Amino acid sequence: MASNDTMVIGQKLVELCGAGKGMDAIDQLYSKDIVSVEASADGPMDQTMNGVDAVRGKNQWWYENHEVHSGQIDGPYPHDDRFITFMKYDITPKAGPMAGNRFTMQEMGLYTVAKGKIIKEEFFYHMG
Amino acid sequence: MASNDTMVIGQKLVELCGAGKGMDAIDQLYSKDIVSVEASADGPMDQTMNGVDAVRGKNQWWYENHEVHSGQIDGPYPHDDRFITFMKYDITPKAGPMAGNRFTMQEMGLYTVAKGKIIKEEFFYHMG
Numbered sequence: 001m002a003s004n005d006t007m008v009i010g011q012k013l014v015e016l017c018g019a020g021k022g023m024d025a026i027d028q029l030y031s032k033d034i035v036s037v038e039a040s041a042d043g044p045m046d047q048t049m050n051g052v053d054a055v056r057g058k059n060q061w062w063y064e065n066h067e068v069h070s071g072q073i074d075g076p077y078p079h080d081d082r083f084i085t086f087m088k089y090d091i092t093p094k095a096g097p098m099a100g101n102r103f104t105m106q107e108m109g110l111y112t113v114a115k116g117k118i119i120k121e122e123f124f125y126h127m128g
Numbered sequence: 129m130a131s132n133d134t135m136v137i138g139q140k141l142v143e144l145c146g147a148g149k150g151m152d153a154i155d156q157l158y159s160k161d162i163v164s165v166e167a168s169a170d171g172p173m174d175q176t177m178n179g180v181d182a183v184r185g186k187n188q189w190w191y192e193n194h195e196v197h198s199g200q201i202d203g204p205y206p207h208d209d210r211f212i213t214f215m216k217y218d219i220t221p222k223a224g225p226m227a228g229n230r231f232t233m234q235e236m237g238l239y240t241v242a243k244g245k246i247i248k249e250e251f252f253y254h255m256g
Contacts, residue, residue, distance in 0.1 A: 007254070039207045077236040077252035079167045084236040084252045086214060108205040108212040110238065124205035124212045126135070 006113045010076025010083040013111070013118070017087070018073045022063070026056055031117035039107075039125045055121075067092040069102070076111075085109045134241045138204025138211040141239070141246070145215070146201045150191070154184055159245035167235070167253045183249075195220040197230070204239075213237045
């Protein structure tokens with residue numbers, strides 16, 4: 001079965017992100033050696049980032065460049081040392097080609113847990 | 129970006145499963161060497177099954193032992209050579225400890241594609 005760690009970490013992530021405390025989730029749950037991978041290599045940022053500082057920077061950029069009207073997160077759905085969450089955001093980008101255009105963003109997050117910390121996050125979505 | 133194969137295969141899977149044609153999806157989209165992995169080792173069946181005949185058998189067993197009142201599937205959410213779908217079923221098991229009890233089952237499926245076929249499916253869910 002999914003290890004207790006996996007479920008506990010997944011539930012904490014959903015709880016914190018659901019409360020708009022994504023940066024707290026990073027501080028509390030992420031390994032310093034976290035690997036973060038976007039869905040594709042042709043997006044607006046590097047597909048793969050390494051280390052908690054880079055991930056913190058990516059999240060800070062995102063929060064600063066998007067107006068979030070509402071968001072929801074569903075999960076965790078566990079499988080051994082991994083779990084999946086579903087995220088849906090109603091947002092308006094403040095910069096870039098979609099600036100000012102309100103739309104709904106939906107994505108899946110696949111997380112890998114080791115020794116009580118999230119060591120990898122991989123995002124699954126389709127760029128319109 | 130997600131390869132064309134990944135999106136095309138994912139869309140076909142969602143289309144067929146959404147139309148209740150799960151066995152057709154296996155026939156058309158699965159590699160003969162498919163590996164199928166359930167969420168945990170303590171469920172009612174082997175966690176890992178190998179080969180399309182075993183997977184066909186598992187699905188046949190499931191369809192024969194569950195009354196499916198309704199179902200929905202959302203996706204695909206792609207990431208390189210993998211994609212995720214979300215499945216929700218309103219079911220009543222015909223056998224086992226939950227026989228006769230109608231409930232909603234929700235799970236994520238993580239699929240890996242190679243050479244135009246699904247070579248791995250992994251299911252993510254929490255056993256009550």
